[in-house]
Structure formats: structure tokens, C-alpha cells
Amino acid sequence: MNEGQYKPDFDIANGYINFSSELLRLSLLAIGGLGTLVLAAIENDGKNAIDFLTNPVSMLPSIVFFALCSGASLFHRYYASDCMSWYIAWIRAEEEEDPVESKKQYAGFKKTLKKSTNSLIISEYLFGAGVLSFIGAIIIMLT
Numbered sequence: 226m227n228e229g230q231y232k233p234d235f236d237i238a239n240g241y242i243n244f245s246s247e248l249l250r251l252s253l254l255a256i257g258g259l260g261t262l263v264l265a266a267i268e269n270d271g272k273n274a275i276d277f278l279t280n281p282v283s284m285l286p287s288i289v290f291f292a293l294c295s296g297a298s299l300f301h302r303y304y305a306s307d308c309m310s311w312y313i314a315w316i317r318a319e320e321e322e323d324p325v326e327s328k329k330q331y332a333g334f335k336k337t338l339k340k341s342t343n344s345l346i347i348s349e350y351l352f353g354a355g356v357l358s359f360i361g362a363i364i365i366m367l368t
Contacts, residue, residue: 231316235309242305245345248352249298252291255355259284283362290355297348304341311337 263284315330 231313234312238305238309241341241345242302245298245301245305245348248348249295249302252294252298252352252355255291255359256288256295259288259359283365284359287355287359287362290351290358294348294351294355297344297351300344301341301348304337304344308334308337308341 311330311334315327315334318327318330
């Protein structure tokens with residue numbers, strides 16, 4: 226099998242995987258940051274800090290969205306990696322001129338590609354919802 230046949234596809238897949246890695250990293254950072262703000266409010270008894278404990282429900286949607294985004298990002302990483310293994314198996318079956326195996330591998334490739342695509346899109350929307358709900362919570366707490 227010629228490396229030039231599949232290497233560009235792996236480079237593109239790695240770009241998408243790196244993007245979902247950043248969404249995962251930022252989501253986990255946001256969850257940790259929210260926890261830090263709550264701990265700071267507890268330690269200062271609300272002095273010189275926004276008292277996050279007066280309305281903790283306002284932060285809950287943000288935490289939920291970031292947690293769901295983390296899960297969707299992990300799903301994407303799994304399915305994107307699995308998709309490339311199906312892709313290599315499909316290329317091998319094509320080279321061996323085995324039409325039955327080729328159809329089977331192609332079907333697996335398309336199935337995991339669809340799951341990978343959907344999980345990345347869901348992850349992006351959940352991250353955006355987490356950011357918007359976080360901004361909304363800050364506005365609620367400042368008013």
C-alpha cells in the first residue's frame with residue numbers, strides 16, 4: 226500500500242482530532258475554573274468576591290454543557306480514530322480486489338465517519354452553549 230494514498234487523509238483527521246482535543250481541554254478548564262470560583266467565594270465568605278453561593282443554579286447549566294461537551298469530544302476522538310482504521314482496511318480490501326470485504330469495510334468506514342462528524346458538531350454546539358450560559362450566569366450574578 227502506498228503511503229501517499231492515505232497520509233493526507235490521516236493529516237486531515239489529525240487536524241479534526243486536535244480541534245476536538247482543544248474543545249475537551251477548554252471544557253475541562255472551564256469546569257475547573259468554575260469550581261475554583263466557588264471555592265474562593267466559600268473561603269472569603271463572600272467578601273471581595275461575587276457570592277456564587279447565593280444563586281448556584283445559575284452556574285449549573287454552564288457546568289452541564291461543558292461536561293457534555295467533554296463527553297462529545299471524547300466520542301469524537303474515539304470515532305475519528307476508529308474511522309481511520311476502517312479506512313485503511315477498506316483500502317487494503319480494494320487492493321486485494323475483494324468486493325465483498327471491500328463493501329463491508331466501506332460500510333464500517335461510512336458508519337464511523339457519520340458518528341465522528343455528528344459527535345464533533347454536537348461538541349461544538351455544547352461548547353458554545355456552555356460559554357453562553359456562563360456569560361448569562363455572570364450577568365445574573367452581577368445584577
